[in-house]
Amino acid sequence: MARILVADDEPAVRAGLVAMCMAAGHRCFEAGTGAQALARARDEAPDVILLDLRMPDGGGLDVLPALVALPHGPTVLVLTGYVDVRTAVLAMQEGAANVLEKPVDPPTLRRALERVLEGRFVRAERDRLRSEVAQLRSGPIVGRSAAIRTVHEQIERVAGTPHTTVLVTGDSGVGKELVARAIHERSARAGGPFVALNCAAMSEGLLEAELFGYEPGAFTGGDPRGREGLIAAAKGGTLLLDEVGELALILQAKLLRVLQERTFRRVGGTRDLAMDARVVGATNRDLNAAIEQGRFREDLYYRLNVLSIAVPPLRDRPEDVPVLASCFLERFSGELGRPFTGISPLALDALARYPWPGNVRELRNAIERAAILAQEGELRPEHLVLENRTRAQPASVAEGVFASADPTDLRLDNMEATLIRRALEKCEGNKQRASEALGIHRSTLYKKLELYGIPAG
Numbered sequence: 001m002a003r004i005l006v007a008d009d010e011p012a013v014r015a016g017l018v019a020m021c022m023a024a025g026h027r028c029f030e031a032g033t034g035a036q037a038l039a040r041a042r043d044e045a046p047d048v049i050l051l052d053l054r055m056p057d058g059g060g061l062d063v064l065p066a067l068v069a070l071p072h073g074p075t076v077l078v079l080t081g082y083v084d085v086r087t088a089v090l091a092m093q094e095g096a097a098n099v100l101e102k103p104v105d106p107p108t109l110r111r112a113l114e115r116v117l118e119g120r121f122v123r124a125e126r127d128r129l130r131s132e133v134a135q136l137r138s139g140p141i142v143g144r145s146a147a148i149r150t151v152h153e154q155i156e157r158v159a160g161t162p163h164t165t166v167l168v169t170g171d172s173g174v175g176k177e178l179v180a181r182a183i184h185e186r187s188a189r190a191g192g193p194f195v196a197l198n199c200a201a202m203s204e205g206l207l208e209a210e211l212f213g214y215e216p217g218a219f220t221g222g223d224p225r226g227r228e229g230l231i232a233a234a235k236g237g238t239l240l241l242d243e244v245g246e247l248a249l250i251l252q253a254k255l256l257r258v259l260q261e262r263t264f265r266r267v268g269g270t271r272d273l274a275m276d277a278r279v280v281g282a283t284n285r286d287l288n289a290a291i292e293q294g295r296f297r298e299d300l301y302y303r304l305n306v307l308s309i310a311v312p313p314l315r316d317r318p319e320d321v322p323v324l325a326s327c328f329l330e331r332f333s334g335e336l337g338r339p340f341t342g343i344s345p346l347a348l349d350a351l352a353r354y355p356w357p358g359n360v361r362e363l364r365n366a367i368e369r370a371a372i373l374a375q376e377g378e379l380r381p382e383h384l385v386l387e388n389r390t391r392a393q394p395a396s397v398a399e400g401v402f403a404s405a406d407p408t409d410l411r412l413d414n415m416e417a418t419l420i421r422r423a424l425e426k427c428e429g430n431k432q433r434a435s436e437a438l439g440i441h442r443s444t445l446y447k448k449l450e451l452y453g454i455p456a457g
Contacts, residue, residue, distance in 0.1 A: 002117050005029045005046040007037035008079065009056050013102070017050055017079075020106045024113065032056075034063035045072045048116060051096075053080040053087070061090060068095030075116045079104065141178055142327050143320035147312040154309045155179060159186035165259060167244075167304045168282040170311030173359030176282040177242060179309055184238040189278055192237025195230050200246035200444055208251060209267050218268025231264050234277035244304065245285035245296060246444050252297045259303040279304075285440070314356040314363065321351050324360060328367040329379065336371060343379045354386050417452040420445070424454075 004021045008014040009032050018028045029044050031037040034055040041049060049067055053060040060078060067076055078091045081102045088099045097116050100108065141151060158166050159182075166183060168176045177196060184194045197211060205219075213229025214222055230239060241247075247255065258264045259279060263272040281304040290296035314321065325343055333340045343351075347370075356362055370383040420438065427433035435445040448454075 002026045002047040002113070003029070003044060004113075005031060005037065005041055005044065005049045005074075007031040007034070007040075007049060007055075007060075008052040009033065009054065010052075013052075017104070017109070020104075020109050021050075021113070023106070024110055026113070034058050034060065038063055038066055041067055041070055041074060045070075046074050047120060048113065049074050049076045051076050051078050052102075053078060053082075053091075061094060064091065064094045064096060075120060077112060077116065141175065141182055142324050143317060144323055145312075145317035145320045147317050148320060151179065151309060151311060154307075155182050155186060158183050158307050158309065161307070162188040162278055164278070165304055165306045166278070166280045167306075167308045168280060168311065169287075169308065170284060171313045171359055172284045173361035174311040174313055175360050176284075176311055177240060179311055180238065180240045180280040180282060183280060184278075187238075187278070189237050192277075193234055194238050194240070195234040195277075196240040196242055197230050198242045200243035204248045204251060207247075208254070211251075212254070212264055212266050214267035215269045218266070226266070229264075229266065231258065231275055231277060232273065236276055237278075238280060239277045240280045240282060242282045243284075244281035245283040245287055245290055246440075249295075249297065252300050256297060256300045256303060259300075314359045318352050321356075321363065322348050324363055325351055325367055328364050329371060332368050332371040338371070338376045340371065340374070340376060341378050344381070347379050347381050347384060350381050350384055350386065416448070417454065420448055420452065420454060 004026050006014050006017045006021065006028055007030075008017065011032070014030055014032070018030060021028050029040050029046060031040045034057050037049065037051065037055075040046075051060045051064065051067065055063070060080075064076060064078070067074060075097045076095065078096045078099045079102050080087060080099065091099050097119075098112060100112060104112075141148060141155070143149075158164065166180075168179050170176050180196075181194060184190060197207075199207060202210065209219075209222070209227070209229070211229050211231060213227050213232055216224055216226040218226070241255075254264075258275055261272075262275050264275055265272055287296050287301050287305075291298045291301060314324075322343070325348070329340055329343060332338075351363070351366075358365075366384060366386060367379075369385055370379050373385075374380070374383040420434070423434040423437050424431075427437060431445055438445065440448075
C-alpha cells in the first residue's frame, strides 16, 4: 500500500483518480490547487503524487520542482490532456518520473504506479542495506539477525575477562576466527599480538615445536639458535588454537598443563616459562562426542570451555544474507576498481533461498565470482553461480558400516577404518567430500589413511 496525493483542479477527475488508486489498495489524499498540493505533500509525506499540469494558481510545472525537492522524496507522475514532446521533456527535467495523458484508464494508471513503486522499493531497500553495511563495517561480525546479536553480546561479555579461556564452536566457514579476533580487539589485550595456529595443518612433532618453541639443538633440522614458540609470541595478546579438536592426545595433555599452570616448557628445555596470553580454542567438531570416543580429554574440554560462543550457520540466519552480500560487494567494488550499484531484488531472493553449506565463506566467494562476471552495474541472477549440491550424510555411511559389520569384531579401530573406506567409496575417492561426510578435517583424514594403511591415491 502506498500513500498517493491526487492534485487536480477538476473534482470529477480527481474523484475518478482517487477511486482507481483506492481500488488498487492505496491510501489517497486530495488537492485542488498547486499551493494545496505543496501543503498536503509537506503534511502527509506521500510516496507518489499525481500532478495535473493545469492548476487555477499556475501550471503544474511551477510547483513540480518544490514537490520533488521535499525531504521524503516523493515520486511525481505528471497528468496532462495535451501531451507534446516539449512538455514531457520539461517535466522530466524538473524531476517528474513520467507523463501520462488524460483521461487515464485504470490499467494504465495501475501499471504506472506499479513501476514507480517498485523502483521506490528497490531504492529504499538498497539505501537501507547500504546504511546497515555502513553501520556494521567497523565490526568484523556482520549481521542483523537475533542469533548474531547474541554473538555480539557474548563477545562483549567475554572481552571484559582478558584472562579467561574461550571456546568458539560452529560449522566450517561461519567465521570462528573473526569472533576470536573480535574478542581480542575489544579486550584489554587489544594492544598485544593476535596469533593464530591451525592445529590440523601440521604433524604432531612440528605442531609441538611451533606451539611451545624449542631450544638450540633440540632436534635435527631445527634452527641451531632455537626458536620462540607461538605461546611466547602471543605474550600480552591472544592465542587462537583453530581446529583444537584435531590435537593429538599427547599434545592435549601438554596444553592442559599450560592452561592449568599458566606455564610452558620449550621442546628440549628444562625451565618453565610463564604464559601471558588468553587462549581461544575453535572447532567445528562435536567435542562431547569426541570425549565419548576417547579422542578428546574431558579435563581439557572443561579448561577450554570456561566461556563458550556458538556461531550459528548461515542457513539458520537467512536475514543476514543480504547485508553480508552487500558488504562483500562493496569490498570487491573497491578491490576490483569497478562501480557496482547494488544487487537486484531477484538476485537477493536467490541468495536468500540458497542453503549455503559453505556458510559465510561460500557467500563471499559467490559474490566475488558474481562481481567478476558482472564487471559493473547491478548484480543479477545470471551472475550468480550457486552449486545445488547435496552432501554425503555421515549417518547413512555409518548405518551401512554397522549393517555389514561382523558382530564378533566391533573394535573401535576396525569400525573406524571400515567407516573411512565406505565414505571414500561413497564419495568416489574425493578426499574433501569424504572428510566433510565424516565430519573431520581433511588433514585428519590423511592421518587416518596413513594410520590404517588405506591407500590415499
